[in-house]
Amino acid sequence: MLAPVAPAASTDDHLFHFLDLFHKDIQHRLGQLHALATDLEADGPTTAIRTQARELVNWFSAEAREHHLDEEKHVFPALLSSNVEAVVDTTHRLIQDHGWLEADWNEIEPSLSAVAEGNTWFDPAVLRHAVEVFEQLYVDHIVLEESLAYPEARVRVDPSQLDAMGVEMAKRRAVRDAQSGKD
Ligand SMILES: [Fe+2]
Ligand SMILES: [Fe+2]
Structure with a gap:
């Protein structure tokens, strides 16, 4: 087990505040996805369910993947360079x-x-089960990040790199939006 590390009150607050807010957003979207899978079984693809399905496809395919990249590029490397075996294993x-x-x-x-297209060629019960598996793994993952990985990373991320990290994160999203035709 990793020893808990007190959060550092330093200039990394913005980065970790951003990541924490993103976790709240993921949990909100997971709740929507769970409700959608349940409602779909009962009601079929209503107009409201179709609209929300499209929004969730777009969000998880874009924003959630960017969050994973944010962590893999800017949080996990500091942890992998630790000489504490448990930190490296957790990462x-x-x-x-x-x-x-x-x-x-x-x-x-x-x-x-x-x-989203109004089709149901699949078994809604299988979709609901897949959503439950996805949701449980995500929740467990977020708990591990917030309880162990982020507190460790806060004291290990190099403050002199924070500006460059922010620029990379913003640029990556701008490139993605340009490629997908978003403003
Ligand atoms: Fe993650
Ligand atoms: Fe995360």
């Missing part, structure tokens, strides 16, 4: 989780895109 577990979350999402996304 490898978190990176592996990102792979599982991607695999789970790739299983869910085609069915959710079908819902």
